Amino acid sequence: MPLVRKLGAFVALSRAEIAVLEGLRKRRRTFVAGRDLVHQGQSDQAAYILMSGWACSYKDLADGQRQIVDFQIPGDFLGLRSILLHMSDHSIEPVTDIEVTEVLKADLLTAFTQTPRLALAIFWAASRDEAMVVEHLVGVGRRDAAKRMAHFLLELGARLTLIGEGSKAGFECPLTQYLMADALGLSAVHVNRVLRLLRENGLLTFRDGYVTFDDYAGLTAFADFDPTYLDQVGPLLQ
Amino acid sequence: MPLVRKLGAFVALSRAEIAVLEGLRKRRRTFVAGRDLVHQGQSDQAAYILMSGWACSYKDLADGQRQIVDFQIPGDFLGLRSILLHMSDHSIEPVTDIEVTEVLKADLLTAFTQTPRLALAIFWAASRDEAMVVEHLVGVGRRDAAKRMAHFLLELGARLTLIGEGSKAGFECPLTQYLMADALGLSAVHVNRVLRLLRENGLLTFRDGYVTFDDYAGLTAFADFDPTYLDQVGPLLQ
DNA sequence: CCGATGGACTGATCCAGATCAGCAGGTCGT
DNA sequence: ACGACCTGCTGATCTGGATCAGTCCATCGG
Secondary structure, X not given: OHHHHHHHOOOXXXXXXHHHHHXXXXXXXXXXXXXXXXXXXXXXXXXXXXEEOOEEEEEEOOOOOEEEEEEEOOOOEEOHHHHHOOEOOOEEEEOOOEEEEEEEHHHHHHHHHHOHHHHHHHHHHHHHHHHHHHHHHHHHHHOOHHHHHHHHHHHHHHHHHXXXXXXXXXXXXXXXXXXXXXXXXXXXXXXXXXXXXXXHOOOEEEEOOEEEEOOHHHHHHHHOOOOHHHHOOOOOOO | OHHHHHHHOOOOOOHHHHHHHHHOOOEEEXXXXXXXXXXXXXXXXXXXXXXXXXXXXXXXXXOOOEEEEEEEOOOOEEOHHHHHOOEOOOEEEEOOOEEEEEEEHHHXXXXXXXXXXXXXXXXXXXXXXXXXXXXXXXXXXXXXXXXXXXXXXXXXXXXXXXXXXXXXXXXXXXXXXXXXXXXXXXXXXXXXXXHHHHHXXXXXXXXXXXXXXXXHHHHHHHHOXXXXXXXXXXXXXX
16 A cells, blocks of 8 residues: 555556555465575565565675665565566665565566556666665765764654654654664764764754654754755646 | 677577567667656657667756666666656666657557567566666665675676676776766765775775776675576566 | 663774865867 | 977875774673
């Protein structure tokens, strides 16, 4: 259902297309926090749609470090790209216990050719994900730690707001400071200091698994946050 | 022609599909180095296929810095994503004078619905581009300057080799040290020092618009370079 | 009840890479 | 033929964030 809403934001799906979409939802599965769901280099025959909980996609480096590429929240795809690229080029790990719906590669490819507009809608969703990765790259490459953190949390907040799990006041956030460090390219120690800085400046508070935006306007100005790349909605095809 | 070869690596395109592909190539255009081809926030009605020359896609920041997201070489798409996301979320600038083939948004979307397998092939090409952005993110987030530079030049070399414009010996490279700095999230000064370091260690030489891999094996080991994400070839559909 | 584990948090020290300030050669416009 | 500008290159200095080495809870399993 969240998927229909999400894709429906892009193309007005016909009854037939929604039927195909509903038809390919196969198996509901659950995974526990911390245990890899997809592993780097593994070739997978399925993608997943996240129904509840949070996950993250990341890459490991030879020296033991890792870079978290993105976090996934309910409604997001997991491992969509690895269906096309044969082999997954990254790992996916549940941050919390998660529920997913498994979609088999073969089914999805068939659906693509049967209902081209559906493929387009999913393509659009993937494009939006890529825009987020690009924004992430910009942050890691050119923003200092504080702006990077602020931008990151604002983006998460905006995404959660779209699925009704957050607002300009704040959101529930199961991430540890270690996870944020791996995402932002910082050390966990520095993540802690930056959070203190933002708190002391009255911008936001991260405490007990909850992010509070103490000054939303100030924060967006400080982080130079422009949510355009998330707002992309509306029928492109009529 | 390079496009047919590129997409053909993924799905065996039928004669009809190739015809559609050839059919939608519209206008050939040229752009001079340095003048933006697509500007951030602009809504465009066309995408381009790069025929000759190099370009780069980048994002500007409020404080005047910029982050180059990726370089495009002949055969690559320019602005494909902005066709789906209404509005371009980044700018594209020719690094050299370039020749492109313009493809109109409407034509492309029609082609997508007419020949689903073609859409799939283009989707695959986009996925590969995204994998490169991810790899780029990993480099900027977690690799030190030298490894980052080495990895970057190895990737460029591998991409150029695929289109017959490079080898394990090296490649012609029109990039300035300033451009590399903006791509790697470094200062131009440091780019220069890192290049000297790599040269002094007998790994690679960057001089007079040419990159020479003095020790290809040593370099891949040093940079922990794994070209898997570029090698993705072979028919997924039979 | 007690040890183990994991997450938040802190001070002290260190260093990779930024910044500042320059020089040298090439090319372009006038 | 003379600046102006771009690109490559360098030394000196400064700093944001890493690293090291902890403390202080809370939770959990036995």
